[in-house]
Amino acid sequence: MKSKFTNPLFSSYIKNEGLFDEIFDDNKKVRKTYKKIFELYRDHSNSDYAALNEKAKAAFFNQGITFQVYRDSQTQEKIFPFDLFPRIIEAKEWKTIEKGALQRSKALNAFLWDLYHDKQIIKAGIVPMELISSSANYLRQMQDLDPPGGIYNHISGTDLIKHSDGNYYVLEDNIRCPSGVSYVICNRNALKRALFGVFNHYQIHNVTNYAENLLEIMESVKPHGVDIPTCAVITPGIYNSAYYEHSYLAKTMGIELVEGRDLFVENDFVYMKTITGPKKVDVIYRRIDDGFIDPLEFRQDSAIGVPGLFAAYKKGNVSLVNAPGTGVADDKAIYTYMPEIIKFYLGEKPILNNVHTYHCSRPDDLKYVLENVDKLVVKPVDEAGGYGISIGNKLTKEEIENVKTVVKENPRKYIAQPIMSLSVHATYIEDSNSFEQRHIDLRTFTLLGNNKEFVLKGGLTRVALQKGNLIVNSSQGGGSKDTWVLKK
Amino acid sequence: MLARVANNLFWMGRYIERAEHTARFMNVNYFSSLDAPNKLSQSRKFVLQSIATMVGDVPKKEKDLSEEDIIYNVGLNPEKPYSIFNCIKYARENANTSRDSMSTEFYESINKFYHYVNDFPKELLIKSGLHDFTTHVIEQTSILRGRIRSTLLHDEIYALVLLGINIERATQIIRIIKTKHEDAQKALGGYSKPIENSFEWTTLLKCCESYDMNRRFYKKTPNQNTTLEFLLLNPNCPRSVMNSLNQIQNHMATIDSLKERDKTSAAFLVGKMRAEYEFKTVEEIETDVSKFIDYTLQGLANICTKLDYEYFNY
Structure with a gap:
């Protein structure tokens, strides 16, 4: 349904009732955290904002802050689309995210040490051996090798979403070569230049200390x-x-x-x-x-x-950061065991939720998946960048049959999850020259070293720019937002 | 510093400088030919031939010299390694590979410059944009050099870029002299008969942005003697080979000050060539200009081979 907002940039904002809106609550009132910035936007006409947006884009392009896209065997230079409306996370909410991300990183590190040494978790019957032995990312060369400081995943990227119930869920862990941290810093710089006045009204953690912490982490695991x-x-x-x-x-x-x-x-x-x-x-x-x-x-x-x-x-x-062979643990099939893995090594309850997952390798689950493709997200377990994902409610009948055939051919390669509803955030859309709801997620960056740990207070908020799209990866046309973590 | 990065910085400097000389050569020759004093130097074929010779890509048959082709090839053709487009593209790629040692300001300039050239329409260049395009290229390269001087640390990174710039400058100046010297031999006549007073010497000085200063220095119409002396031997002329050699020697010392006494080193070779140049007279050169040009080109090539072997061999 359409609703009227006094702010011209929001005059055509349509609030979809079924989705969690980060800015407006159920009564279409601006949430407390966003009040100030929403008021400040009142001073901008649509054309002011369009000009600001163009300026920010040109700055990214001229500075060469771009990425290459592979399509039809050609590479194209593109800027990572950037949205000037920041995502704001309250101090209290952030505390949970930070603790949860650190907990997961530590559990994954312990899990990797175990997998490449005594394999107690397998002996205890918690994670099945065939899941490990059939993984393309398991490196037998790493068996019984002790990495310096006992650290495997020095750098972890945790992908989170906020579901319609208002809670954060982890979608996946990235502990091979998680990327995106440079955009966190560039986004902040771009926003500071474009909307400097806004910063006086918020107490925000800065994000420029990532590099110095990364260097310390690297030095802490020296040979x-x-x-x-x-x-x-x-x-x-x-x-x-x-x-x-x-x-x-x-x-x-x-x-x-x-x-x-x-x-x-x-x-x-x-x-x-x-x-x-x-x-x-x-x-x-x-x-x-x-x-x-x-x-x-x-x-x-x-x-x-x-x-x-x-x-x-x-x-x-020589020390390698991250250690080789970490890919075995951020496999989407392992993901489903994360609650058990955390309990086994740390004796703690998981702080961040996992999304329930069906393993197509299990006959019961496979049966359920084949019968409910239209209600599920089906993903290959070992692809990165959002490739090969099918989202049930977006498929035609024919496509559903295709998915079924592909999954049946190689069940081990696929998992399925209920369609999670990513929260939405007001995002500037060039075509309509106004703000619209778009889905967002959040990637956090955690560093582990020898007796040192660090979570970047901020993160990469990725936004799916196509209407209704749930895939936020940059290779699939996603953009990003500056992410503010408030000090209090 | 990594040897590969050093090599890239060196070539970045060379490509920036090459783009400028190519742009200026095309600009000056094309526009000065429009009202040149004799028939031959006014002819399209003559000027196109000259531009094609400068970039080292002369069509086998004279009838294949098409104005549109040559302007496009030298300006924007991505298929031609000598095109201005490719010079800027390579310069930017080299900057890309050493982006961590560059200043953000410098990188932004070269990146913007690349996008300008990349977006320049072919039709516009051929029909009416030649002057704008080449002038813009010349201006942008000056900005790049300014950014290099004013935003980079003056350490060995800076020295390597400047080494590339100066070696390329000396090489291009010599090549321009070679081309115009050949033109002067062909296009005899005009204001007066002999080659010594050919109109081509004026064009040559303009191609090297040294015409005004030459007039100021000698206070007379340029001839072969004053032009060659100015462009080869005058240490105060910023485009002269002598000036470039002096700078090359300074920058070599920043990179490795101890090597100069080692007679197998590049630094030694530079010192030797510079010393020879310092005490050369134009009268000695005039007896056989072509021979001296080839000798200088060979000397610069030898320095590059040595540099390659000593520093960039990775």
């Missing part, structure tokens, strides 16, 4: 016997979709950004090739997937890795 470690970020190169982030992190940490061809291994030590000769490298933040880091140990066709890197890692002469 044994190294006094002041030389750290580096390794990237697949300028054509990678996250290259901007790689260069940004290296620049703000003040360390070298290297490619595979800049490094070589001699006597199980890693060196980078500088203009004055080889220089030893001790800690590497790698933004290259497991399979590609070392052609001698993993995929032989990798041209972006470093031959001999894994042998050096095994000897303890």
Whole structure:
């Protein structure tokens, strides 16, 4: 139903009753946290706002804060669409998120140590062995290897949504190479430039301390016997979709950004090739997937890795951040065991909710999924970037049959979840030159080191720009919002 | 610093400088030919031939020299490695690979510049945009050099970029001299007969943005003698080979001050060439201009080979 708001930018705002709106409560009153900013927007006419929006976009483009999209074997340069209306999270609410994200990261770390050592959780019958042994991301090479400080997932990204019941649910854990943190900082900078007046009215945690904490985390897991470690970020190169982030992190940490061809291994030590000769490298933040880091140990066709890197890692002469083999634990099939995993290792109740999940590998679940494809989200367990996901209520009859066939062919590859209703947030839509409801999620960033932990007070709020779309990934046309965590 | 990054910075400098010289050469030759004093230097074919020679891509048959093709190829054609478009694209790509060592301000300038060139319509360039396009390119490269000087730390990163810029500048100046010297030999006549007073010397000075200062320095119409002396040997002319060699030597010292005494090093080679140039006279050069041009080109190429081997060999 349509409702009238006095604010011109909201004059055509349609509040859908079934969805949780972050800004307006059920009586269409602005929630307390958003009151100030909503009032400030009253001063902007639609054309003012359109101009601000254009300016912010041009700034991103000119600064080269872009990503590449692969389509039809061509890459295209695009800016990550950015929305000027920030998402605001209250201090109390944030406390739960922060504690919950940290709890999950620690549990996942303990789980990884166990999987690559005694496998007690499997012996206890909590997680089935075949789930591990059939996982493409389980690395037998990591068995009985002790990573420095006992840390596997130094960097974790936790994807959360707010359901229509007003509670946060974790959608997935990302502990391979979670990306997006550079956008958190860029979004903040862009918003500060465009709407500086707003900041006087809110006490917000700053987000620029991520790089210094990441560097400390890297230094905390230095190899044994190294006094002041030389750290580096390794990237697949300028054509990678996250290259901007790689260069940004290296620049703000003040360390070298290297490619595979800049490094070589001699006597199980890693060196980078500088203009004055080889220089030893001790800690590497790698933004290259497991399979590609070392052609001698993993995929032989990798041209972006470093031959001999894994042998050096095994000897303890270099630390890798994140450790290889973490992918086995952020698998969407493992996700469903997270409540049990947290209980098993930490003896705690999970702070953040899990979404109920049906495993197509279980006959009962498979039967339910096949009968209810129209009510479920069906996902492949090992794809990233929102590819291969089908959302039941958006499918035609024919498409539903297709999904059924695909799932039946390879049940292990699929899980299904009830269609969660992501909360919505007022988002500026260029076509209508006004605000409309759009679905959002939240990615938080957690760092674990040797006796050190850190959760970035802020995060990446991704927004699905297409009307009604639930997939927020940038590769699927999603945008982002600055995310404010209030101090009190 | 990583050897690969050093190489990229060096080439970034070279491509920025190359874009500028290519743009200016095309601009000056095209527009000065419109009212040139003799028939040959006024002819389309002659000026197109000259531009094609400068970029090293002369069609086999003279009838294949089409004005539209040459302007497009040199300006925007992504298929031609020498096009201004590609120079800027490569410069930006090189900046991309070393983005962590660049200032945000500099990166933003080069990125904006790339988008300008990338968005420039082909039809506009061919029909009426040649002047605007080349002038804008020349201005933007000046801005880039300004940003390099004023926002980067003056350490070895800066030295490498400037090394690239100056080596490219010396090389381009020599190539422009070579092309115009050949033109002067062909287009005899005009205001007076012999090659020494050819109209092409004026064009040459304009191609190197040195015409006004040349007039100021010699107080007479440029001829072969004053033009070559000015562009090759005058250390105060910012476009002269001598000036570039002086700068190259300074920047080499920043990168590695100890290497100069090592006779197998690039620094030694630079010092040797610079010393030779310092005590050269234009009278010695005039006896065989082509030979001296080739000798200089070879000398610069040798320095690059040595640099490659010593610093960029990764």
